[in-house]
Amino acid sequence: MTLAQRLSTVEARVRRAVDAMRAGDPNPDDPYRGLYLTPETIDALLTGPARQALPDEAGPAPEVAALTALAKAFGLSELDVEVLLIAMAPDLDPRFERFYGYLNDDVTRRRPTIGLALELCGVAPADPAGRARFGAGAPLVAHGLLTVTEPERPLLSRTIGLPDRVTAHLLGDQAPDAALAGIATVAEESVVDTEQAARLGRGLAAGLSPVHLVQRAGAAAPELAVAALAAAGRPAVLVDAAALADGEPGEVVAIALREAGLRGGGLVLGPLEALPDRGRRRLLGLLTGPGPAPVLLYGNRQWQTEPGRPGPVSIPVTPARAPDRVDAWQAAVGEHSVSTPDDAVIASALAPYRLGAGQLAAAARAAAGLAVLDGGELTAHHLRAGVRAQNGSGLARLARRVEPAVGWADLVLPAAHRAQLGEMVQRARHRDLVLRQWRMRPGGGRGAGVLALFAGESGTGKTMSAEVVAGELGLDLYVVDLATVVDKYIGETEKNLDRIFTEAAGVNGLLLFDEADALFGKRTEVKDSHDRNANMESAFLLQRMESFDGIAVLTTNLRANLDEAFTRRIDVIVDFPVPEAGQRLALWESCLGAELPRASDVDLEFCANSFELAGGSIRACAVTAAYLAAEADRPVAMADLIAAIRGEYRKLGRLVLRSEFGDWLAEG
Structure with a gap:
């Protein structure tokens, strides 16, 4: 059955309502009806019977697939569906504007009111259940399927209508809501095919929602969410949380949630750390309540559940294993006419990087494009350039980015010290195998990071050595500017450091803390509040470095000034001598x-x-x-x-x- 056939039922009810109104009107052909009331009309209103709800004589309404799916997704009653059709009618047939203007007895009000909608549906105006379908918490209004305007009027006199996107959806238009442009995208297919995605998909199909995906560096939480929804037979509406900073996030996310419900899909939102503080609690409350679509949130931190309120199911997302990353790389590069190295070479070149599935595919496409420009043979140089192109600008706002321009040949150091730098490179390349697969650093919330300390007098090559290591690994060097970190206000230094570590975990780069003793100095005996706050900063750094998943180098001119607790957590220590x-x-x-x-x-x-x-x-x-x-x-x-x-x-x-x-x- 078509939507037009379903609307014919509405038209039949409207015609009967018009006939009933004309029968009791002393002057039905007055051209100024709705602009004023004549004495005869007043007498008729006073002496005539009260206006009753119309009985339903049109028979059962025919089914419409889109309407049925919408009612199921949003939990609508049959009365809700009838109200939707009544409100949508003027958008499809201009005659209904004149009908509604006549029935409202006001030619300027050409949309149905709540009272008129209840009358056309055969519901008494005083029926509490019928009136409740227009409340703020009712499905029609709560999910943005129906707009109720003129709140200053009595309930029955308020006008109702449909958002354009809802009307377009019922007519078969699948273009996303214009309000989501630049904020959300729709994904029908997935680039990830793993057992974790299949398992999560089974949970979503069984009604599991909301879900919070806690991703480690290099993990692909959004890609996993899309794959899980695809496994459950649902498309995904992905919302970039960073794009919500300028407007009212709750309004935009409500539209995205409605879009997911209209499509029979799910909502994917993250990273949660990018959400603005303003309205965050209300926004998360909207997403963790009952809704028309499964919700998958993702971020780098564990969910903080408020006391007395249920939180989402948290699922850790770990980076893909080396063979899976190689397969994904080969599949992405295979779309281009380039010759690629064998799997062992690719696995070795990809080892230092933390790339999600989407980042890996984008890096492969960028590398293949560069290889085409250079003659069609893809090399490690193209691979590294493709990976660096995926680095976001978040860390660049907090640290100075340096693209390595020196190599081992430019470094003048004793053989033993060069060997120590080589050890750091080895740790960065094989940390997935040693720390995760062989579990050589289990428990305690320890990360898979590589930390090094370069100590020595000024000018002995500490910073240059860090640049050489970054270049050998194919990484950018990010030099932390202490002026952007240290703050005189209590707690702000820790917040700045936390932002740096969070951004660094998602960037394929080497983090350099120059003059590190300014931050990683020894803790002292607490004699006043300044000592206590300084010790709190050091304690925070100890905890944050313990869970760090990236690669970092600390440089200092005075190694003795560093706290012993920091040096215990450092993997490689290189003492740079004055050259002979x-x-x-x-x-x-x-x-x-x-x-x-x-x-x-x-x-x-x-x-x-x-x-x-x-x-x-x-x-x-x-x-x-x-x-x-x-x-x-x-x-x-x-x-x-x-x-x-x-x-x-x-x-x-x-x-x-x-x-x-x-x-x-x-x-x-």
């Missing part, structure tokens, strides 16, 4: 480079043997000498290097001694 003469010579050669022209009198062995400078100071001297040569428009001469070294000595507060400079002191 042979290493200083290599640093001079590296810092001057092959492109900079040199005069014949440049004696780098003299510089290396005579001046005990760290790598950072040598680099500064090389740059200063290059500027002096550029100004003089000639190659770099030994005099330029000596002048630069003397300037560096002054910066460091060191004495300029003839025993170090020799004959160059007089010439400089």
